[in-house]
Amino acid sequence: MELTSQQVAFFQTFGYVVLPSLFTKSEVSDITADFEKVLDDDRKGAKFKGDKRQAVLGFC
Numbered sequence: 001m002e003l004t005s006q007q008v009a010f011f012q013t014f015g016y017v018v019l020p021s022l023f024t025k026s027e028v029s030d031i032t033a034d035f036e037k038v039l040d041d042d043r044k045g046a047k048f049k050g051d052k053r054q055a056v057l058g059f060c
Contacts (some may be wrong), residue, residue, distance in 0.1 A: 011017040019052065023031065039048070042056045 001039065007017050038056060039054055042054070
């Protein structure tokens with residue numbers, strides 16, 4: 001996949017680019033589930049209250 005010059009300019013301005021067809025709906029569901037598990041594990045199972053941000057440091 002090659003980005004258009006407009007996409008590159010948008011990325012350089014805003015720091016992200018939208019690629020709507022990059023993943024299938026199934027892949028997005030899998031990624032979301034895995035991400036939620038990482039966040040849940042980081043909270044050690046505690047429920048996310050939504051009143052603060054959550055970051056996972058050292059995740060690699």
